[in-house]
Amino acid sequence: MxxxxxxxxxxxxxxxxxxxxxxxxxxxxxxxxxxxxxxxxxxxxxxxxxxxxxxxxxxxxxxxxxxxxxxxxxxxxxxxxxxxxxxxxxxxxxxKAAQVAPIDKSSVMMVIIFSALFLHEPLTFKVVLGGCLIAIGTLVLVL
Known part of the structure; x- marks a missing residue:
């Protein structure tokens, strides 16, 4: 464990x-x-x-x-x-559930931005890259 x-x-x-x-x-x-x-x-x-x-x-x-x-x-x-x-x-x-859910989960990108702005969490390369990949994945699923 x-x-x-x-x-x-x-x-x-x-x-x-x-x-x-x-x-x-x-x-x-x-x-x-x-x-x-x-x-x-x-x-x-x-x-x-x-x-x-x-x-x-x-x-x-x-x-x-x-x-x-x-x-x-x-x-x-x-x-x-x-x-x-x-x-x-x-x-x-x-x-469609398969389109609504990814857009809803785009909140991850918003959390990344808000956590940097309000919680002063670092925006590392890894965090920015991951957020961009999530955004691209969301667009691929929705469009």
Whole structure:
């Protein structure tokens, strides 16, 4: 087993795997269903899962220790997530999953730019090259 400092790889791969399943299951599930209603149903499921995990781990007491700054940014992140899901489901209902998903994943390029601007993470040659390759791949899949 990898050390805890490298376990993020496993979580990232699991995230990608379940994101792919999300797209497939959502595309099937939104047939003849309003995209916003579908997003609301999905959100309730996620709400129960997330709070269930927090309760099962016994972390509910840590809620009071979240700083105001962190809470503000978590709320803003939640708003951004909600808007992302709403627009994603609208696009998925109207377009092909194999085209919608790559455009959605172009957020990787935006994260690279935003992380450099706001988090002051370095823009190395490798990061820029990888971002450009993702952009090219997205264009190839969509056009």
């Amino acid at each position: 990898e050390s805890s400092s490298n376990i993020w790889w496993i979580y990232a791969l699991l995230s990608a795997f379940f994101a792919a399943l999300t797209t497939i299951f959502a595309k099937i599930g939104i047939e003849n269903v309003d995209a916003n209603l579908a997003t609301a149903v999905r959100t309730v499921v996620i709400l129960f899962i997330a709070w269930g995990i927090v309760l099962a781990q016994g972390n509910i007491g840590h809620l009071a220790t979240i700083s105001t700054r962190s809470l503000i940014f978590l709320v803003i992140s939640g708003i951004a997530t909600g808007l992302s899901w709403i627009f994603y489901f609208q696009a998925l209902q109207l377009g």
